[in-house]
Amino acid sequence: MITIQSSDHRCHVICIYRPPCGKKNPSTINDFINDFENLLHELKQSKCSFYIVGDFNIHFDNKSDSDTKRLISLLTEHDQLITVSTHRCGHTLDYLITSCSNSLILGHQVFDKAISDHFLIIADIDISKSKQEKRTVTSRNLKQLDTSVLKDMLKNCLSTTTVENADHLNQAMKTAIDTVLLLEPELFQQDQSHHGLFWK
Numbered sequence: 001m002i003t004i005q006s007s008d009h010r011c012h013v014i015c016i017y018r019p020p021c022g023k024k025n026p027s028t029i030n031d032f033i034n035d036f037e038n039l040l041h042e043l044k045q046s047k048c049s050f051y052i053v054g055d056f057n058i059h060f061d062n063k064s065d066s067d068t069k070r071l072i073s074l075l076t077e078h079d080q081l082i083t084v085s086t087h088r089c090g091h092t093l094d095y096l097i098t099s100c101s102n103s104l105i106l107g108h109q110v111f112d113k114a115i116s117d118h119f120l121i122i123a124d125i126d127i128s129k130s131k132q133e134k135r136t137v138t139s140r141n142l143k144q145l146d147t148s149v150l151k152d153m154l155k156n157c158l159s160t161t162t163v164e165n166a167d168h169l170n171q172a173m174k175t176a177i178d179t180v181l182l183l184e185p186e187l188f189q190q191d192q193s194h195h196g197l198f199w200k
Contacts, residue, residue, distance in 0.1 A: 018058070043099070050099050055093055086121065087117060087118055138186075140184070
């Protein structure tokens with residue numbers, strides 16, 4: 001599960017894969033539905049909109065199947081938006097489930113890209129981009145540094161300051177650096193499209 005936070009909305013996105021029952025998956029469909037019911041209850045308690053996607057391996061199109069009936073009954077307060085085939089065998093195995101009351105899904109599509117035996121599901125969610133954060137950062141432009149001047153000033157500091165007085169020496173060196181290369185404030189704006197890792 002991941003949580004998406006914008007300036008005016010917060011939602012959970014959950015991806016589920018239920019492998020077919022067999023030797024590698026001894027749990028029954030009933031076990032899965034029980035766990036899924038608990039998940040829906042927890043999401044409801046969170047009072048946050050949510051979107052559940054994934055391969056359930058339960059034929060949602062087979063309304064006469066007892067497992068499908070039970071799953072549908074669990075979703076009476078929610079929307080399962082996928083009603084067309086999502087598998088090359090013609091069944092609806094992949095779901096897109098939303099909380100009915102505050103769904104922000106603008107639309108969805110199912111594509112057969114022939115990459116997998118399952119089809120591609122794409123949904124558009126109406127979540128506005130967070131406001132870009134602005135920060136003021138102070139820095140020194142090293143390109144403007146005159147190393148010869150700094151060298152002379154530091155040499156003078158070392159010649160007039162005793163090594164024993166570390167605080168005085170540190171302050172003298174700082175003053176020399178500040179004189180040659182000032183700290184300058186600059187306003188940066190965080191680029192959210194790069195997940196906050198880059199600045200422009």
